[in-house]
Amino acid sequence: MNTSYEEMVAIGLHGEAPLKVILKGFIENKVGVVAVVFATLNEKKAADEMERLLSQKEDDVYFMVYSVPFDTDLTTIGHYPSIAISNEDLK
Numbered sequence: 127m128n129t130s131y132e133e134m135v136a137i138g139l140h141g142e143a144p145l146k147v148i149l150k151g152f153i154e155n156k157v158g159v160v161a162v163v164f165a166t167l168n169e170k171k172a173a174d175e176m177e178r179l180l181s182q183k184e185d186d187v188y189f190m191v192y193s194v195p196f197d198t199d200l201t202t203i204g205h206y207p208s209i210a211i212s213n214e215d216l217k
């Protein structure tokens with residue numbers, strides 16, 4: 127079963143880890159770029175910022191939010207800050 131974009135955002139917003147980070151994925155000069163654009167310890171602020179970013183989203187931009195634990199090798203957890211994007215995601 128594939129997890130929808132909305133479900134992944136909910137997982138990121140409501141995860142147990144305290145730090146919420148929002149990443150932005152986009153193509154610049156034919157190169158994929160992923161940038162951290164927001165970080166907070168406040169779940170509501172993260173949700174509000176995601177809503178704001180998505181309401182102003184350009185067609186060729188992708189946002190995702192993550193709950194991130196402190197002092198942890200993030201590659202050892204299931205849903206860590208990364209974005210794999212394809213042309214379909216940007217349309």
